[in-house]
Amino acid sequence: MKHATPRATPDVSRETQRALDAYLDLLLRWNERINLVAERDPAAIRHRHIADCLQLAAYLPPDDAPLGDFGSGAGFPGLVLAAVTTRPVHLVESDKRKAAFLLEASRTFALPHVTVHSERLERVALPPLGVVTARALAPLSSLLPIAAARLRPGGVALFPKGRTAEAELTQANADWTMHVERFPSVTDAAATILRLSEIRRAGAQD
Numbered sequence: 001m002k003h004a005t006p007r008a009t010p011d012v013s014r015e016t017q018r019a020l021d022a023y024l025d026l027l028l029r030w031n032e033r034i035n036l037v038a039e040r041d042p043a044a045i046r047h048r049h050i051a052d053c054l055q056l057a058a059y060l061p062p063d064d065a066p067l068g069d070f071g072s073g074a075g076f077p078g079l080v081l082a083a084v085t086t087r088p089v090h091l092v093e094s095d096k097r098k099a100a101f102l103l104e105a106s107r108t109f110a111l112p113h114v115t116v117h118s119e120r121l122e123r124v125a126l127p128p129l130g131v132v133t134a135r136a137l138a139p140l141s142s143l144l145p146i147a148a149a150r151l152r153p154g155g156v157a158l159f160p161k162g163r164t165a166e167a168e169l170t171q172a173n174a175d176w177t178m179h180v181e182r183f184p185s186v187t188d189a190a191a192t193i194l195r196l197s198e199i200r201r202a203g204a205q206d
């Protein structure tokens, strides 16, 4: 697998760092009542989830088009990215308790550009998106129809993937054409960030 050179994870301001630390505190408190993340160790959550998601900011397009994060869970990556972008961010999470956490977090950290949709992604009404993200939601062959249906022309999908990235791409290539960029993860040597654009069903006409 050939990776492009990784882009540096953006340095965050002290204010953003404080907000991310407060988000971690809130997550730890809620994690005692509902299962948001498997880890209990704050340092592990900071590295495996927050830093892992923050690195995606380097691959966002330089515009203000809306971002839709599908299956956000505890806010990964959508809520973390909302801390470093002013574009509208739509978090789609069907689990009511996780959606309640997302709502509380977006209110606590005064992120007025975040909208939480407590419903299934198949049914949610969203504007055409400039960016689609989904982490640990589904294999690529299931994510591509979602991205193709939701992205506006010129939009990109950012999918963090583990060691199955190449196999998922091979499988998806049977039914889809797309421009693929691969970036190495800075938090997990076995992981790859896929940035996909011009996603079309194979054989589809423009």
Ligand SMILES: C[S@@+](CC[C@H](N)C(=O)[O-])C[C@H]1O[C@@H](n2cnc3c(N)ncnc32)[C@H](O)[C@@H]1O
Residues within 6 Å of the ligand: 070, 071, 072, 073, 074, 075, 076, 077, 092, 093, 094, 095, 098, 119, 120, 121, 122, 134, 135, 136, 137
């Ligand atoms: C494995 S978790 C991953 C959560 C988060 N993206 C992360 O990386 O930690 C998948 C999440 O997707 C949500 N989900 C699954 N199917 C969904 C659907 N059809 N519509 C909306 N959310 C869905 C689940 O409730 C769960 O919170």
